[in-house]
Amino acid sequence: MILTFPLVYQTLLENYSPQGWWPINTVYKKRLSLSNEEKFEIIIGAILTQNTAWTNVEKALNELRRNNCLNVKAILETKHETLAQYIKSSGYNNQKAERLKIIAQFLLQHPLDELQKMEIKGLRTLLLSVKGIGPETADSIILYAFMKPSFVIDTYTKRIMSRIGLCRKDVSYDELQTLIVSTIEKNTEIYNEYHALLVEHAKRYCRTKPLCEECILKDNCSRQF
DNA sequence: CGCCAGGGCCTCA
DNA sequence: TGAGGCCATGGC
Secondary structure: OOOOHHHHHHHHHHHOOOOOOOOOHHHOOOOOOOOHHHHHHHHHHHHHOOOOOHHHHHHHHHHHHHOOOOOHHHHHHOOHHHHHHHOHHHOOHHHHHHHHHHHHHHHHHOOHHHHHOOOHHHHHHHHHOOOOOOHHHHHHHHHHHOOOOOOOOOHHHHHHHHHOOOOOOOOOHHHHHHHHHOOOOOOHHHHHHHHHHHHHHHHHOOOOOOOHHHOOOHHHOOOOO
């Protein structure tokens, strides 16, 4: 059988339990949207997790919270050096401290309630105009904070999809995103879960050095490592 | 000890 | 437009 994007999703879903990403994504059945406080924390987390393990990000978020620095006003009023110290554990802390200030300034001009009302396309373009927000961070913010269906592509997604033969190894971000969303249902919860499952699969089997022997996709993997 | 993390910006062809 | 250098900490 030939793998397809929907089949990969189905297989991962059957083998791994639901992932429950971003600490607060259990809301789908209960609430339609998150509080502004929760959205803000997700946006900050999306910046801090750039090329960084989530465990290191949690420590930084806790430090920010402990110092009452998890809001726009506090981030703008805190000295760069102090802010950088709070988020030290997340790495690239000087760069990220600057990005947090830029995002805070951006949110001052474009409040969360305004952004929430925007169409995905316009929202994505606007987010991409902010220095420090690239395609993955923009899609993560749209998907996880604003709960709108924008599919997140990351190195894991690219690695898995290219290895099993569903795209080229050097596929571009937008190209792979278009490929995937053209084949699956446009649904926030599915986009959220699919991405989380891909991350889980990349960590368990499809690592830099893949563990193909026990991989749940090996029978259909075109590469046959 | 080396490798790698839920990237993005800048520079230079 | 795309390849390469840079940013930096913590877990394994």
